Amino acid sequence: MSKTKTFCELSDLQHYSQQLQEPAVAWQMRQQAWQATMTAPNPSFAKINYRPWANLQGQLTVASQAVPLPASTAQIAQVAGQPVQVRLSTEAQTAGVEVLDLVAAWQQWPDLMQQYFGQVMPWTSQQLAATHYATVNSGVVIRVPANTKLQAPLTWDFYQNGTGRQLNSQHVLLIAGADSEFSILENRRTLGSDQPSASIVEELVLLAGAKVRFAAIDQLSLPTYLARYARLATNARLDWALGIMNDGDVLADFNTDLNGQGSQSEVKAVAISTGRQNQGITTRITNYGQHTKANILQHGVILSDATLIFNGIGHIVKGARGSDSQQENRVLMLSRTARGDANPILLIDENDVRAGHAASVGRVNQEQMYYLMSRGLSKDLAERLVIRGFLGSVLSEIPAAEARQILTDTIERKLIDGQRHRDRAQ
Amino acid sequence: MTTLVINDLHVRIDDESGHKEILKGVNLTMKTGEIHAIMGPNGTGKSTLSETIMGNPRYQVTSGDILLDGQSLLDQPVDARARAGLFLAMQYPAEIMGVTNAEFMRAAINARRPDDDPISVRDFIKELDQNLALLDMNEAMAERYLNQGFSGGEKKRNEILQLLMIKPAFAILDEIDSGLDIDAMKVVAKGVNSMRGDNFGSLIITHYQRLLDYIEPDVVHVMMGGRIVKSGDAQLAKKLEAEGYTGLRDELGLDIKLTDEN
Ligand SMILES: Nc1ncnc2c1ncn2[C@@H]1O[C@H](COP(=O)(O)OP(=O)(O)OP(=O)(O)O)[C@@H](O)[C@H]1O
Ligand SMILES: [Mg+2]
Numbered sequence: 001m002s003k004t005k006t007f008c009e010l011s012d013l014q015h016y017s018q019q020l021q022e023p024a025v026a027w028q029m030r031q032q033a034w035q036a037t038m039t040a041p042n043p044s045f046a047k048i049n050y051r052p053w054a055n056l057q058g059q060l061t062v063a064s065q066a067v068p069l070p071a072s073t074a075q076i077a078q079v080a081g082q083p084v085q086v087r088l089s090t091e092a093q094t095a096g097v098e099v100l101d102l103v104a105a106w107q108q109w110p111d112l113m114q115q116y117f118g119q120v121m122p123w124t125s126q127q128l129a130a131t132h133y134a135t136v137n138s139g140v141v142i143r144v145p146a147n148t149k150l151q152a153p154l155t156w157d158f159y160q161n162g163t164g165r166q167l168n169s170q171h172v173l174l175i176a177g178a179d180s181e182f183s184i185l186e187n188r189r190t191l192g193s194d195q196p197s198a199s200i201v202e203e204l205v206l207l208a209g210a211k212v213r214f215a216a217i218d219q220l221s222l223p224t225y226l227a228r229y230a231r232l233a234t235n236a237r238l239d240w241a242l243g244i245m246n247d248g249d250v251l252a253d254f255n256t257d258l259n260g261q262g263s264q265s266e267v268k269a270v271a272i273s274t275g276r277q278n279q280g281i282t283t284r285i286t287n288y289g290q291h292t293k294a295n296i297l298q299h300g301v302i303l304s305d306a307t308l309i310f311n312g313i314g315h316i317v318k319g320a321r322g323s324d325s326q327q328e329n330r331v332l333m334l335s336r337t338a339r340g341d342a343n344p345i346l347l348i349d350e351n352d353v354r355a356g357h358a359a360s361v362g363r364v365n366q367e368q369m370y371y372l373m374s375r376g377l378s379k380d381l382a383e384r385l386v387i388r389g390f391l392g393s394v395l396s397e398i399p400a401a402e403a404r405q406i407l408t409d410t411i412e413r414k415l416i417d418g419q420r421h422r423d424r425a426q
Numbered sequence: 427m428t429t430l431v432i433n434d435l436h437v438r439i440d441d442e443s444g445h446k447e448i449l450k451g452v453n454l455t456m457k458t459g460e461i462h463a464i465m466g467p468n469g470t471g472k473s474t475l476s477e478t479i480m481g482n483p484r485y486q487v488t489s490g491d492i493l494l495d496g497q498s499l500l501d502q503p504v505d506a507r508a509r510a511g512l513f514l515a516m517q518y519p520a521e522i523m524g525v526t527n528a529e530f531m532r533a534a535i536n537a538r539r540p541d542d543d544p545i546s547v548r549d550f551i552k553e554l555d556q557n558l559a560l561l562d563m564n565e566a567m568a569e570r571y572l573n574q575g576f577s578g579g580e581k582k583r584n585e586i587l588q589l590l591m592i593k594p595a596f597a598i599l600d601e602i603d604s605g606l607d608i609d610a611m612k613v614v615a616k617g618v619n620s621m622r623g624d625n626f627g628s629l630i631i632t633h634y635q636r637l638l639d640y641i642e643p644d645v646v647h648v649m650m651g652g653r654i655v656k657s658g659d660a661q662l663a664k665k666l667e668a669e670g671y672t673g674l675r676d677e678l679g680l681d682i683k684l685t686d687e688n
Contacts, residue, residue, distance in 0.1 A: 371520035374480055375530070375588060376508035376537040385533070389524025389571070396524075 016060045036130035043126040048280030058167030074157035081166040084140045095148045102139030120203040121229040128225045132199045139171030146177035153183040163192030172202040176210035183213035190221040197223045206236035215241040215403035221248040234260030241398040243407040244271035252281040264293035270391045273306035274418030284313035287323040296327035299394045302338035303418040315347040325355045380419045428458045428595045435490035448474045450652035458627040466649035467671050467684050472631045476598040480514040481507045511595030515585035521573040528568040531591045557590040578605035586617040598629045603637040615640030635667040651682035
């Protein structure tokens with residue numbers, strides 16, 4: 001029996017890579033990433049201590065026994081460390097959408113993997129990224145052909161595996177072909193609670209003119225480094241709608257590069273931290289191309305002793321003329337012991353641009369509470385309604401009705417749980 | 427029949443400038459089936475009285491009591507008082523984003539019912555439509571966010587709509603007529619009058635006799651300097667309208683400064 005250890009031994013990595021029969025390039029990447037974990041700087045996220053997430057552990061072995069996949073109606077489903085299960089809709093199949101497990105993708109799509117895997121995220125730049133690329137032990141690669149237009153969303157359900165000894169390092173790579181148009185609905189959850197941490201990286205490549213709406217509902221309970229990185233070519237458009245509804249400590253690292261001229265991206269995120277939970281969310285959009293447009297809108301709520309930090313980073317590089325970078329970060333604290341921050345950062349290296357930001361850290365408006373309660377609503381219900389109003393300005397902007405409804409229900413449930421927890425503690 | 431008794435109520439407000447006693451011994455007894463009116467000069471404590479009865483935490487009761495059918499309400503929070511039968515149409519209703527008017531009223535009605543027996547959507551809508559019609563309100567108002575962007579007059583009408591939907595035992599209407607045009611005032615009066623009956627009592631705070639032409643009170647109280655200084659029938663309001671507060675003050679020999687005096 002192999003002993004539990006961190007990924008640290010290079011020989012373990014090599015052994016693992018050989019078991020998977022990875023091509024030489026894949027092994028070289030692991031090796032470089034492993035070296036970078038020694039030399040790369042710590043990640044730097046303003047006001048967020050990254051340390052709770054720096055401790056990725058578990059065994060790197062080829063899964064011998066499958067963890068049963070929870071009943072899922074999603075077209076793509078995977079438990080971290082296990083093979084992917086694919087059941088594409090007829091629409092997606094007919095359109096030529098292709099999906100492979102990450103291991104198979106290295107064998108069957110070597111050129112594509114070399115071209116895109118690890119190309120969106122600068123994986124030797126900081127330790128958490130390097131750790132991920134050294135250890136990645138499961139994943140899925142999705143190709144949507146050029147000019148494909150899908151009516152129904154591609155649905156993905158991913159599960160962290162906290163039930164055994166296996167390390168959790170899962171990767172998603174999506175290539176949206178030129179002028180394709182579709183939406184994605186992603187759900188992330190956790191099975192079990194036996195792992196100290198987990199790592200997730202998603203890379204989204206949008207080729208010229210691709211239009212993608214990406215909605216995700218994260219309900220993770222392991223401490224997780226969760227990175228979502230996207231790169232947009234000319235005139236591509238990516239709209240993120242993110243429900244950060246985790247129960248565990250999550251370090252979210254969301255990054256969109258507007259490389260192509262005229263590309264645009266909007267990030268709409270709502271987050272709730274409850275109990276003693278600690279979440280740090282850094283959302284960055286960088287305008288590289290000319291006439292690119294970035295908009296970040298993040299609203300979060302903090303209950304009990306929890307922490308929630310929003311960093312919004314809008315970066316317009318030199319030469320990105322005619323670009324626009326806007327952001328709004330707001331947090332609402334529901335208790336005296338809640339800790340929160342909303343931190344807008346604008347980095348502007350070009351003159352001919354437009355940029356703006358708004359931020360606030362506040363408490364529930366007592367006038368509103370009093371008014372609602374004066375009609376007989378309990379304090380908890382009144383509070384939920386005020387919060388719903390506060391998050392609603394982001395929620396109502398989420399175009400996909402299905403995602404919006406799921407998110408609304410999730411928020412309601414999470415708030416009820418958080419309030420119950422608090423009311424019991426009082 | 428339900429009775430609301432205010433007994434030698436003293437109320438203080440604490441702000442940056444320190445404590446200030448605003449109510450200095452208010453006594454008042456109301457029964458369902460009765461309409462009471464309170465008139466009085468600006469800054470005399472009328473809103474303070476209504477907010478204190480309702481349970482606004484900003485107002486400190488230093489002595490005295492508020493009793494509903496003999497039960498003290500003082501240690502009850504505002505939501506419990508509301509469910510016990512009190513309603514306050516506020517002088518300045520709050521605006522709340524993201525919560526529709528209809529949804530709010532349904533939640534308020536359900537807060538008074540057992541958890542497993544919420545009002546049916548159909549009954550709710552039927553009642554809502556009737557009351558919207560009674561108050562000449564556009565159906566779209568029900569689907570708008572609660573008071574969000576409502577005009578002053580629309581907010582007042584909306585307070586009455588809530589009153590009709592919730593059907594409390596006692597409604598305190600704090601300057602429900604302020605900012606209303608004459609037609610709107612008639613509509614609001616129609617709404618309140620439709621509630622009149624053995625199971626409903628109201629305390630109407632107003633500066634103008636005109637509202638009382640439409641909602642005829644059984645009792646009129648005059649409040650000055652944090653106390654009720656005189657009570658009478660509907661004639662008292664007419665007399666005040668004619669003579670003003672200075673006359674009454676001097677007649678009663680009170681040593682109170684009125685705000686519009688220099
Ligand atoms: N929240 C508060 N903070 C400070 N002072 C207050 C507050 N509420 C009331 N007061 C003061 O208490 C006094 C009574 O105010 P109140 O609003 O009860 O008067 P009112 O009789 O309703 O007057 P009006 O006819 O102008 O509505 C005033 O001097 C007012 O400034
Ligand atoms: Mg007043």
